Amino acid sequence: MKYTVSPYRNYTETMPRHGFLEIENLVKSYPTPDKGEYVALDGVNLTIGEDEYISVIGHSGCGKSTLLKIIGGFQTATSGSVRLDGIEIRKPGADRMMVFQNYSLLPWLTVRENIRLAVDEVLKKANRAERISIVNEHLAMVNLIAAADKYPDEISGGMKQRVGIARALAIRPKMLLMDEPFGALDALTRGKLQRQVLDIWENHRQAVMMITHDVDEAIYMSDRIVLMTNGPSAKIGKILKVPFQRPRDRIAMRNSKEYFELRNQALNFLDENFTVDE
Numbered sequence: 247m248k249y250t251v252s253p254y255r256n257y258t259e260t261m262p263r264h265g266f267l268e269i270e271n272l273v274k275s276y277p278t279p280d281k282g283e284y285v286a287l288d289g290v291n292l293t294i295g296e297d298e299y300i301s302v303i304g305h306s307g308c309g310k311s312t313l314l315k316i317i318g319g320f321q322t323a324t325s326g327s328v329r330l331d332g333i334e335i336r337k338p339g340a341d342r343m344m345v346f347q348n349y350s351l352l353p354w355l356t357v358r359e360n361i362r363l364a365v366d367e368v369l370k371k372a373n374r375a376e377r378i379s380i381v382n383e384h385l386a387m388v389n390l391i392a393a394a395d396k397y398p399d400e401i402s403g404g405m406k407q408r409v410g411i412a413r414a415l416a417i418r419p420k421m422l423l424m425d426e427p428f429g430a431l432d433a434l435t436r437g438k439l440q441r442q443v444l445d446i447w448e449n450h451r452q453a454v455m456m457i458t459h460d461v462d463e464a465i466y467m468s469d470r471i472v473l474m475t476n477g478p479s480a481k482i483g484k485i486l487k488v489p490f491q492r493p494r495d496r497i498a499m500r501n502s503k504e505y506f507e508l509r510n511q512a513l514n515f516l517d518e519n520f521t522v523d524e
């Protein structure tokens with residue numbers, strides 16, 4: 247089925263005044279062994295403000311991780327440009343930290359050492375005492391002081407994810423990139439961690455791009471929700487502005503008419519864009 251609404255509806259009226267991250271006509275294709283180039287992303291345009299929380303939703307395989315990896319500098323675009331603070335992104339940098347779905351902690355280091363390693367690598371100008379205090383501050387931020395000397399295989403999935411988040415935040419990136427950060431967690435842990443990340447973000451605002459499959463999570467956490475069309479040649483189909491004041495009360499929000507409408511807009515978009523075969 248073909249998407250019939252203009253792909254740029256809602257775009258201009260929800261664009262932030264100051265572009266912090268600017269993605270322009272981004273195209274990414276991958277070579278395939280038998281069918282030539284596979285065009286994953288085909289003309290993505292998006293501008294994100296410096297303290298904006300953006301969620302990206304789209305069906306599996308539409309290119310969400312590809313988009314995040316290009317912003318992270320782990321992959322290069324085929325054409326188009328991505329600028330952070332006016333500077334073209336060409337490689338990974340400590341100004342953009344990634345939080346992955348599957349924790350990616352070093353198993354031979356304790357919780358504290360996993361965070362410390364990142365701090366040592368990035369905050370080279372900080373002295374020993376400053377580094378220790380940054381690590382402690384971020385352990386406390388995600389409630390991990392008691393588990394600081396445990397190894398990754400001695401703690402739960404939710405705790406591991408908190409370590410990943412603390413590690414990313416500890417080096418004070420300008421932008422946080424999260425690829426389905428709560429995807430592997432049970433519903434209860436997921437809800438708690440969403441609240442915790444929002445609390446931290448509300449106190450230390452920064453630009454966030456978070457990929458998620460969960461419409462409720464996107465509404466709860468973000469300022470705008472970017473809905474991607476299916477691949478191949480995926481692009482941004484629609485951008486929804488989330489109107490709720492922060493800090494957000496999940497239950498009050500969920501009971502409102504605006505929530506119901508926003509949720510349906512997102513779900514309908516995803517249904518309209520679901521194609522089983524070409």
Ligand code: ADP
Nearest residue numbers: 276277286305306307308309310311312313477
């Ligand atoms: P998503 O995160 O939305 O599920 P991805 O960004 O991982 O999607 O992938 C988008 C498309 O690009 C998929 O069809 C995937 O198979 C393809 N793809 C991703 N990475 C590579 C790669 N390194 N080489 C070839 N194709 C890739």
Ligand code: MG
Nearest residue numbers: 310311312425
């Ligand atoms: Mg992905």
